Amino acid sequence: MKAKLEYIWLDGYMPTQSLRSKTQVRDNFGGTLEECPMWSFDGSSTEQAEGNASDCLLKPVAIYPDPDRSNAFLVMTEVLNADGTPHVSNGRATIDDDDNDFWFGFEQEYFLWDVDTQLPPGFPHGGFPRPQGPYYCSVGAANAYGRSCVEEHLDICLEAGLNVEGINAEVAAGQWEFQCFAKCIKKSCHSYALFDKLWLIISNKYFIRTSTSSNFERIYTS
Secondary structure (H helix, E strand, C coil), X not given: CEEEXXXXXXXXXXXXXXXXXXXXXXXXXXXXXHHCXXXXXXXXXXXXXECCECEEEEEEEEEEECCCCCXXXXXXXXXXXXXXXXXXXXXXXXXXXXXXXXXXXEEEEEEEEECCCCECCCCCCCCCCCCCCCCCCCCCCCCCCCHHHHHHHHHHXXXXXXXXXXXXECCCCCEEEEEEEEECCCCCCHHHCHHHHHHHHHHHHHHCCCHHHCCEEEEECC
């Protein structure tokens, strides 16, 4: 049976990197990180190489099932230079402390974005929503805008094994938050690494393909 591996990486744009991805099709794939081969891409199109020497490598570092596609996996990768050394944009490679005693947690706030109105849901045309107050941890359609998309993202992440610890509506209309946690940093935790999980949770927001969320793009606040 053929499997779809979605290789995900961070590009070289500054000051804010963006997610990139491409799909590799494999025969008789068993679903393990060890089976994911190194891959390459054109770094001149992602601000990671010059056009006359554009090859960059993708080193798989974490893998999770992709519940939103048939027989598919999300593969988080690091970017390497053509000679196998870490690329300057590869911040993950600079983490060299693998102490299991470290505990880390993140909360990520973000806005949903309506692609038709070019506004967050809950923002009226030519104006502003009601002042902050009723939206934080709100319930009901009058205050909790975009909940169906947020719930869909949560379900997909949990089904994939990404341990989102919680979600809630935030202080503005169309603004939400999720939390994630992990013990230790990266290599000693392998697929449970917090930073890998955080990016894969974010990538799941971009890669949701079902009809519930087809009218939304996802953008993130700092």
